Amino acid sequence: NAGVTQTPKFQVLKTGQSMTLQCAQDMNHNSMYWYRQDPGMGLRLIYYSASEGTTDKGEVPNGYNVSRLNKREFSLRLESAAPSQTSVYFCASSDQLAMGEQFFGPGTRLTVL
């Protein structure tokens, strides 16, 4: 049981490049989330998916898109990366939206030059 997995672990991009962060969970959870973590800013919600087929904006959605590919996978795309998107990105999942425990992945450290 791997829990929540994220790829890649590290990534360096140049301004304007695009990339997709991948997330998968094997706990049969309905809800999935993408957060970014910056020093002094805590965990800020980018997008979430309450259930397969639905996605909603969180606190800081600008510059990002998401796809809930199936129940297991939830990807985050940066279409044109900017230095302000340098951050650590965490994917999480839970059985129901905001109920019970949210399980977090190990994170992706992204640097945009």
Add this chain to the structure above:
Amino acid sequence: QQQVKQSPQSLIVQKGGISIINCAYENTAFDYFPWYQQFPGKGPALLIAIRPDVSEKKEGRFTISFNKSAKQFSLHIMDSQPGDSATYFCAARSNQAGTALIFGKGTTLSVSS
């Protein structure tokens, strides 16, 4: 805007001492208050959680105290150990359908030996 205000931003406690982290909220629709613990290089993990129908919940050395009238809740770590050194996040969930957890900005705890 829904917010959870967490303090202090950082905390240094001697081994064996009591660590106290405070959170305050405004939204009376919040009905679930978890605390997450994050070690460096890892994703956050659920530590302990409380619902507003109780004033205190204890799990080992960790206790949540909840004051519904003051809209405040706090985490107490008794007999703090160097292994407790981590970042702690409080969070809150609204009972309004379709909303995700709101996290505080985090407190970095260092327990000196």
